[in-house]
Amino acid sequence: MANWLRFEKDGTTGIGTLEENFITVFSGDLFNNPQPIGDTIALSDVTVLTPCDPSKMICLWNNFHALATKMNSPVPEEPLYLLKASNAFLATNQTIRRPKSYDGKVVYEGEIGIVISKKCSEISEQQAAGYIFGYTCINDVTAAEIISRDSTFAQWVRAKSFDTFGVFGPVVATDVDPMELSIQTVLNGAERQNYPVSDMIFPPHKLVSLLSHDMTLFPGDVIACGTSIGVGSMKDPSNSIDVTINGIGTLNNTFVQ
8 A cells, every 4th residue: 555645845846655754755647657766755844735636626415324314315316516626725734714705604524535547437337446546535625604695506616615625635545445444523632523434325436437427537636525424613713623534644734714
């Protein structure tokens, strides 16, 4: 298993694999046979970026049985999703900012994300494993009160696409079985979410297949697989929010009102 990340050092962007607090540096394209250059650097000497640069982030709604039951929502027959704009993308250790145009509840959603490895369209569920590079942690931040503010139009994309609202990283973990993982969200030191990926309605391979029949997926695209019970708002003037997935790592950010 490898934990891949992107970083910036001395004004240059690089890629590498993270082991404990050291990065083994690679050259080339993350998704096209990158090669080690024989150099390591300390994690503390770099700025960690988002682990990839997606053309889009696809965000699932109502994709966990436990949350569907709590909301009294029917299990969907097909994936329900929206797209989060690229301006929202934010790396670990960076600050989530409240939009100046919005003063309502800002909500965290701890999730697992699928990272696509190569261009795919109309693939089968059996083929999907060959198109998944790995998995990452996601905080799908939402301006919750905007969604239903206009009775004629649900504003999902606006609510989720403010600058800094698409948080993911710190790494992409390869060769992990997502169905054995669990997602924990901790807000200001208190656990708010802890749920298994295995409760997913549309598991990763099926999800990639179904979405690829709607739109072409490109290397680095991220699928945020949806969240479960425990979603809530970040109310303090300054908040620490951690999304941890065993086998992947911890996505740590602050939210400032």
